[in-house]
Amino acid sequence: MKESPADWRHTGVSFIGLKRTNRIVFLLLALVGVLLVRGLSWGKGSSDDAPVHHLVVLHTNDTHGHPLKFYLYPAPDVGGLPARATLIKGIKKENENVLLLDAGDLNTGRAESNLFRAKPDIIGYNYIGYDAMALGNHEFDHPLDVLRMQMAWAKFPFLSANIRVPGGKYLARPYIIKAFKGFKVAVLGLTTTETRGIANPQNVDGLIFLVEVETARNLVPELRRQADLVIALVHLGIYPSWNRGSKRLANEVEGIDLIVDGHTHTRLDAPIVVKHKASGRRTLIVQAWKWGLLMGRVDLWFQDNKIRDYRFRAIPVNLKTVHKRAHDRRAYRFVGSEIKEDRRLLAMLKPYADEVKARLSEVIGYAERPFLYRYARRKETPLGDLVADSMLWFTRRLGVDFAIQNGGGIRDNLEPGPITMRDIYDILPFENTVVVLSLTGKDIEAVFDRIGAVTRGRGAFPQVSEGLRFTINQQKKRCENILIHGRPVDPGRVYRVATNSYLANGGDGYFVFRDAEEKYDTSMLQRDVLIRYIRSLGGRIRPKNRRRIQIIDRAQPLSALDRPAQSDPSQPIAVFPATPVSNSAACLP
Numbered sequence: 001m002k003e004s005p006a007d008w009r010h011t012g013v014s015f016i017g018l019k020r021t022n023r024i025v026f027l028l029l030a031l032v033g034v035l036l037v038r039g040l041s042w043g044k045g046s047s048d049d050a051p052v053h054h055l056v057v058l059h060t061n062d063t064h065g066h067p068l069k070f071y072l073y074p075a076p077d078v079g080g081l082p083a084r085a086t087l088i089k090g091i092k093k094e095n096e097n098v099l100l101l102d103a104g105d106l107n108t109g110r111a112e113s114n115l116f117r118a119k120p121d122i123i124g125y126n127y128i129g130y131d132a133m134a135l136g137n138h139e140f141d142h143p144l145d146v147l148r149m150q151m152a153w154a155k156f157p158f159l160s161a162n163i164r165v166p167g168g169k170y171l172a173r174p175y176i177i178k179a180f181k182g183f184k185v186a187v188l189g190l191t192t193t194e195t196r197g198i199a200n201p202q203n204v205d206g207l208i209f210l211v212e213v214e215t216a217r218n219l220v221p222e223l224r225r226q227a228d229l230v231i232a233l234v235h236l237g238i239y240p241s242w243n244r245g246s247k248r249l250a251n252e253v254e255g256i257d258l259i260v261d262g263h264t265h266t267r268l269d270a271p272i273v274v275k276h277k278a279s280g281r282r283t284l285i286v287q288a289w290k291w292g293l294l295m296g297r298v299d300l301w302f303q304d305n306k307i308r309d310y311r312f313r314a315i316p317v318n319l320k321t322v323h324k325r326a327h328d329r330r331a332y333r334f335v336g337s338e339i340k341e342d343r344r345l346l347a348m349l350k351p352y353a354d355e356v357k358a359r360l361s362e363v364i365g366y367a368e369r370p371f372l373y374r375y376a377r378r379k380e381t382p383l384g385d386l387v388a389d390s391m392l393w394f395t396r397r398l399g400v401d402f403a404i405q406n407g408g409g410i411r412d413n414l415e416p417g418p419i420t421m422r423d424i425y426d427i428l429p430f431e432n433t434v435v436v437l438s439l440t441g442k443d444i445e446a447v448f449d450r451i452g453a454v455t456r457g458r459g460a461f462p463q464v465s466e467g468l469r470f471t472i473n474q475q476k477k478r479c480e481n482i483l484i485h486g487r488p489v490d491p492g493r494v495y496r497v498a499t500n501s502y503l504a505n506g507g508d509g510y511f512v513f514r515d516a517e518e519k520y521d522t523s524m525l526q527r528d529v530l531i532r533y534i535r536s537l538g539g540r541i542r543p544k545n546r547r548r549i550q551i552i553d554r555a556q557p558l559s560a561l562d563r564p565a566q567s568d569p570s571q572p573i574a575v576f577p578a579t580p581v582s583n584s585a586a587c588l589p
């Protein structure tokens with residue numbers, strides 16, 4: 001049933017490197033080629049004189065509140081809607097039939113979006129001319145009236161055929177049929193039923209989530225009658241398993257030509273292709289990473305309701321690599337070509353950017369003593385505890401056992417006095433989100449093998465939350481006395497761990513996290529989680545060493561480490577409020 005893109009691939013000529021004029025020639029040649037070989041590649045039984053249509057499907061997903069260009073380590077000014085607008089405008093100029101889709105999770109990311117409930121994002125999508133967006137799970141980060149307001153702001157429909165409100169009506173439009181010159185395209189929306197479990201329960205209370213595959217099976221035959229091409233615009237995800245997400249949809253429902261997917265932030269070089277044995281029909285699955293860093297482009301050539309040929313590209317939106325480093329200055333090189341920003345859209349979004357800048361000086365709490373960052377790579381610190389506890393607090397509803405942060409990800413002190421949002425941005429400058437992983441007890445043991453091997457002073461040195469205690473034996477290079485909720489690690493149990501997206505992707509050698517079978521990215525930036533956490537603590541905070549990590553170093557007795565050193569002001573002076581475990585906070589992933 002399944003087929004890897006490697007054994008069934010379009011003629012492997014590189015398309016990306018070609019200049020525009022060459023590209024047009026290339027496309028024409030490809031089209032002629034398609035006409036010559038058609039009938040061999042895709043299905044049978046077409047009449048020779050039926051016209052071949054060409055449709056360009058442009059797609060994004062999981063843009064997560066990134067309306068303006070942003071810093072993505074190690075490069076500034078990547079992505080953003082003004083650059084995407086220019087890119088899309090260019091493609092629309094060159095192609096008659098362009099369909100522009102987003103597979104959902106527009107909400108929740110940077111302050112420019114969060115503070116305005118994604119209005120800047122929707123303004124941008126309206127301006128660019130999106131045709132439709134699927135409802136993602138993060139469209140339920142706010143109460144339903146906010147979602148309805150967003151639908152009203154949008155000049156394009158939000159789609160989902162498998163969510164109903166009490167009484168049976170659709171929450172959003174199930175599908176659209178868009179007419180092009182000489183053909184029609186159906187776009188069917190689907191949302192992962194996992195939303196029920198991972199969204200804030202208050203926001204999905206009463207909603208009915210129908211099984212995605214069954215919903216599609218009921219609707220696709222009707223859509224095939226109405227349209228020449230059927231596209232499923234889905235927020236389901238791509239997983240290793242064929243029994244889950246969009247692979248399952250492609251496998252179990254016939255008649256979908258293209259699945260434009262989101263949710264798992266998957267970066268593909270080629271579509272996943274599923275062949276249906278009985279009909280010979282194929283279904284393509286595409287997804288375009290996250291944050292608008294890439295835009296997917298699928299060129300489809302079809303005839304008699306069947307795809308004859310396709311081409312896929314993932315176009316970088318001002319992604320950069322470090323090109324050289326001289327005199328402490330970095331030079332950057334664009335991946336692909338530089339895209340100029342659309343000035344009109346930039347002007348439309350500027351007031352939101354200005355307001356964010358102004359709001360960074362907002363005071364969110366008060367530090368009675370300094371929380372120093374400079375020992376975070378050597379030992380447990382009150383600042384590290386604060387950061388890790390904030391992740392635990394934020395994900396507690398998901399049954400998280402403990403949280404872990406890399407010491408190297410903490411970059412500045414929390415100075416005594418009023419705490420501003422800007423202070424938190426300095427402490428956590430990276431665009432890391434909070435991710436929840438499911439790990440077996442065996443995986444957990446492997447995590448501690450990794451921690452045991454970390455040389456003190458390295459960024460990989462961990463800072464951990466409440467719920468976890470252990471000893472690092474530096475002599476033996478291993479961890480001992482590991483206690484989770486006061487109990488030793490049970491190899492047969494499944495644990496839930498919250499961490500930042502850097503470690504979740506295997507950063508700092510935490511490969512066990514990267515390989516976790518179950519991963520849920522809350523898409524909430526870690527710094528926003530910390531801001532909310534400090535706010536929830538209700539004002540004044542003080543550093544305190546929690547003694548979650550003991551270190552046996554050489555022959556040094558433990559007691560010597562426990563004694564506060566004169567030269568180390570990060571050591572405990574007074575009590576920092578007991579970690580509150582508030583489930584009432586409305587800021588769930």
Ligand SMILES: [Zn+2]
Pocket residue numbers: 105136137138235262263264
């Ligand atoms: Zn999602």
